[in-house]
Amino acid sequence: MQANIAVLPWLGSFLRPYRNRVLLALVFLLIGSLSWLALGQGVRLLVDEGFVAGNSERLNQITLAILLLCTLTSAAVFCRFYLMTWLGERVSADIRNRVYQHMLKLSPAFYSQMRTGEVISRFTADTTLLQSVVGSSLSMALRSTVTALGGLLMMALTSFKMTGLVLLAVPLVLLPIIVLGRKVRKLSRASQDRLADVGAYVDESLHEIHTVQAYGHEEHDKTLFVDRIEQVMQAARQRIFYRSLLIAAVMLLSISAMVLISWVGARDVMAGNVSAGELTAFMFYAVMVAGSAATISEVIGDIQRAAGATERLIELATAPVEIASPTQPLSLNQSVAGALSIRELNFAYPLAPDNTVLSALSIDIKPGERIALVGPSGAGKTTLFQLLQRFYQPTAGQILLDGVDISALDLAVLRARFALVPQESVIFATSVLENVRYGRPDATEQEVVDACIAARAAGFIAEFSDGYHTQLGERGVRLSGGQKQRIAIARAILADRPVLLLDEATSALDAVNEQQVQQALDNLMHGKTTLIIAHRLATVINADRILLLEQGRLVASGSHQQLLQSSALYQQLAQLQLLN
Numbered sequence: 001m002q003a004n005i006a007v008l009p010w011l012g013s014f015l016r017p018y019r020n021r022v023l024l025a026l027v028f029l030l031i032g033s034l035s036w037l038a039l040g041q042g043v044r045l046l047v048d049e050g051f052v053a054g055n056s057e058r059l060n061q062i063t064l065a066i067l068l069l070c071t072l073t074s075a076a077v078f079c080r081f082y083l084m085t086w087l088g089e090r091v092s093a094d095i096r097n098r099v100y101q102h103m104l105k106l107s108p109a110f111y112s113q114m115r116t117g118e119v120i121s122r123f124t125a126d127t128t129l130l131q132s133v134v135g136s137s138l139s140m141a142l143r144s145t146v147t148a149l150g151g152l153l154m155m156a157l158t159s160f161k162m163t164g165l166v167l168l169a170v171p172l173v174l175l176p177i178i179v180l181g182r183k184v185r186k187l188s189r190a191s192q193d194r195l196a197d198v199g200a201y202v203d204e205s206l207h208e209i210h211t212v213q214a215y216g217h218e219e220h221d222k223t224l225f226v227d228r229i230e231q232v233m234q235a236a237r238q239r240i241f242y243r244s245l246l247i248a249a250v251m252l253l254s255i256s257a258m259v260l261i262s263w264v265g266a267r268d269v270m271a272g273n274v275s276a277g278e279l280t281a282f283m284f285y286a287v288m289v290a291g292s293a294a295t296i297s298e299v300i301g302d303i304q305r306a307a308g309a310t311e312r313l314i315e316l317a318t319a320p321v322e323i324a325s326p327t328q329p330l331s332l333n334q335s336v337a338g339a340l341s342i343r344e345l346n347f348a349y350p351l352a353p354d355n356t357v358l359s360a361l362s363i364d365i366k367p368g369e370r371i372a373l374v375g376p377s378g379a380g381k382t383t384l385f386q387l388l389q390r391f392y393q394p395t396a397g398q399i400l401l402d403g404v405d406i407s408a409l410d411l412a413v414l415r416a417r418f419a420l421v422p423q424e425s426v427i428f429a430t431s432v433l434e435n436v437r438y439g440r441p442d443a444t445e446q447e448v449v450d451a452c453i454a455a456r457a458a459g460f461i462a463e464f465s466d467g468y469h470t471q472l473g474e475r476g477v478r479l480s481g482g483q484k485q486r487i488a489i490a491r492a493i494l495a496d497r498p499v500l501l502l503d504e505a506t507s508a509l510d511a512v513n514e515q516q517v518q519q520a521l522d523n524l525m526h527g528k529t530t531l532i533i534a535h536r537l538a539t540v541i542n543a544d545r546i547l548l549l550e551q552g553r554l555v556a557s558g559s560h561q562q563l564l565q566s567s568a569l570y571q572q573l574a575q576l577q578l579l580n
């Protein structure tokens with residue numbers, strides 16, 4: 001992925017809302033730098049009028065003035081530092097918000113190409129880097145640039161000849177900054193990329209820690225991890241090498257130049273062309289300019305690292321939204337709810353365009369009908385669910401919901417018609433209450449309780465020490481499989497949407513559990529259009545119609561009895577109790 005948006009305008013767009021603060025920070029930066037520069041004049045007066053002239057009263061006055069100047073400088077530094085750091089925090093917070101909001105819009109196809117661990121690393125590490133650069137390195141670079149330019153000007157006013165010599169030295173110092181700086185930037189990007197790989201790897205292995213430990217995969221993971229860490233180290237080592245080289249080169253060149261220039265200056269003082277105070281002031285400015293140049297060369301590496309980080313963030317923030325709501329969505333017919341019509345549907349996943357998953361699929365489903373989808377593994381049943389909720393765009397054909405093509409509907413409106421109970425129940429790391437409420441955040445506590453009663457979940461929830469306020473732990477680690485399912489069913493009951501999509505679990509629940517889940521499902525399906533990916537005989541027997549899919553085609557449909565007589569494949573599946 002390559003972002004074709006320039007880094008600076010993008011960052012600028014985040015700074016724009018705070019332009020008053022940016023301006024104020026710049027003003028303080030200017031005040032600070034100017035009073036630093038004025039200090040050089042103070043030093044000159046101190047030497048020439050106080051020290052060399054032996055005038056102690058003048059010495060006192062000038063010292064006092066210098067102290068006042070120092071106070072002013074410090075106050076300006078306080079204000080600049082505060083404002084700049086504030087801006088750094090603010091901008092990175094805004095960027096995090098913008099990127100996250102965009103990420104929520106990206107379709108599952110995007111996340112099947114990009115590992116979430118990597119996304120998280122970009123999200124946290126890159127924004128943190130950006131924050132430190134906007135908040136500190138950038139302000140250091142700006143301050144140093146102003147000081148360096150002002151210092152050069154003051155040097156020129158003090159001694160033209162010596163400044164000329166300094167200017168001869170400047171290109172010499174800039175050369176390594178430009179050449180090595182470019183290299184550092186490239187390597188920083190590589191280094192952040194490697195770090196993101198590590199993040200993705202840790203994310204995956206820790207999430208699947210059960211499997212890792214159960215298969216004794218720790219040693220192998222350890223080795224793989226060390227490899228990845230070494231790659232990070234390798235990328236970092238090169239970056240550090242060039243950066244160290246950069247700092248050393250700039251230092252060597254600038255200090256040597258200064259020594260030579262002060263040698264020339266000292267000879268001028270001896271010849272009486274320049275006063276001692278002027279030479280002192282000149283050297284004061286020269287040190288200031290050299291110091292600033294050194295600062296710039298140091299922070300330029302950070303700034304380039306941040307430019308790399310920003311590129312990566314821009315890629316995330318501008319990743320194309322493949323599935324979006326139309327600009328002028330149609331509205332749904334209010335009188336029917338839950339009619340589905342699938343017409344000549346063809347589909348292949350974007351990542352595997354040659355593997356046709358659904359072909360020429362046509363199905364009509366009436367409101368309130370209970371449909372069981374059966375078929376061998378890989379037949380395309382789950383894919384059909386995904387298409388109904390428009391997580392992907394069909395290659396050809398149409399899906400109509402209540403008579404309207406779903407691609408003409410607002411995504412939120414479309415998805416609000418469906419309640420999904422996936423095969424693997426999804427539990428969030430929050431309370432029972434919030435987990436059930438997920439489908440309808442404005443539901444009252446009583447409504448949640450009612451849904452849990454209908455889902456046969458109230459019994460086990462009552463046994464928890466905190467009842468409905470019990471925290472369920474990440475991915476619901478504190479619940480059994482059957483309990484998770486019943487929470488997921490309660491969520492769908494509470495959401496109360498016209499079409500239900502149930503992916504029946506194949507996990508062998510014990511008889512009591514199975515019966516309870518079945519009762520919960522019956523409560524859920526009452527009066528709703530239901531599509532069930534069926535794995536149990538009981539489910540297909542209770543369905544109004546059974547659709548048999550094979551390799552993405554509808555090969556037979558009818559009741560259980562009809563299919564037993566008409567389809568050999570169905571007979572086979574039924575004999576296997578339909579379980580995969």
Ligand SMILES: Nc1ncnc2c1ncn2[C@@H]1O[C@H](COP(=O)(O)OP(=O)(O)OP(=O)(O)O)[C@@H](O)[C@H]1O
Pocket residue numbers: 112349351352357375376377378379380381382383384580
């Ligand atoms: N994200 C994806 N990218 C590419 N191909 C996919 C993706 N998800 C599924 N497939 C492919 O699509 C085909 C249908 O998969 P699908 O999950 O719809 O089957 P299914 O009928 O639900 O099977 P099961 O009963 O085993 O869950 C399979 O060949 C699978 O390899």
